[in-house]
Amino acid sequence: MTPSEPARAPAQPPKAASPGRPKDLAKRAAILEAAKRMFVQHGFDRVSMDQVAAEAGVSKLTVYSHFGDKDSLFAEAVRAHCEQNLPQRLFEAAPDAPLRERLLAIGQAFFAMIMAPEAVAGHRILCSPQVAARGMASSFWAAGPERVKAAFRNLLEDRIARGELEIDDPARAAGHFFALLKGDPHAQAVLGCQSDDCLQAAQAHVSSVVDLFLRAYAVRSHDKRR
Template identity: 30%
Template sequence: MAERSFLERGFADTSMSTIASELGGSKTTLWSYFPSKDELFAAVIDSKIEAFRRVLDEALIPTGGTTAALSRFGHAFLNKMMAPQSIALHRLIVAEAGRFPTVGEAFSRCGPDRVRARLARYMEEEMAARRLRAGDPLTASRQFISLVQAGCYFDRLWRPLDTLRVNIDEDVAAAIETFMRAWGPVTP
């Protein structure tokens, strides 16, 4: 219920009173669980990412090698990011973060920061095993995520009515090819 209110009304126009009435409870009860709207928003984001984290953990198992794991991760990540609710959430965060910096901070801490950290742990393991070039795992993580998002995700984000440019398989393959040129192991 809170998620729907935030996505439909935005952060500024969503009130604890409205959410409480939609839930059929009292504002006092809601406040006892969430002392502020910021904390409720963070809880909504955290609940959205919990299942996604498990999917990412499964994607990054070493079965099949580095490119196979990156492919699984890229597909899982991009499919999640392309979902209508994810697109709506991204737009909400971008629209509200300037006026409400705590919204951007809560989203970043609960979502993107955790995803990048999880991927960075995987990158660090691959670097230690010399399956990836040595370097900063967080930088490698950020770069891979950016490469995955560079195609159809941004097309969908900025052109919501354009359904012509959606090829997740091609975008993930291109991201992996580019990433491995920069971060693949050094061959003698």
């Protein structure tokens, strides 16, 4: 640059698309799938937006247009993973479905989700000092666990109104349910336990959690509906 040339400001990627700009949903889905694969394989810090764009077959500008920055992309990948494995239909009231059957369906889907190898790897990423230092805990919590808990709390409130459950604090009870589902099997998986004993113990785990939850909160006069 000669002295007469004006200084150029470094180019900054856009944080979001222009208002009203249409989004290509297929490209968005491809970006999310690429991000999920790469975060699991390489960890958060070793994945760049350029790499995600190349993996998804789109431009870096497209990635930034859809997600703004890498933290937002990670949070959206978490949300998409939860929605894919725990779709909203699982939490619909479905008053004709027996309560125990409904809880088992949610418990089995949640347990399968958190025990999947990519989810275990993602959990390890979240526990890394690099991710913790970025202050991403709140965005991750809102995108994943909080969304699932809120949907389950709504289901509990519906069953309370129907007289099937007696719960003073549905939000706290929802937290209890998912914490119990994770339990020892998930902790063992995070530590690398993949033995047959771990897997066999996991098969009976969900049923035992559902039964414990119902012993704590089910209205006794409705035992026949369980």
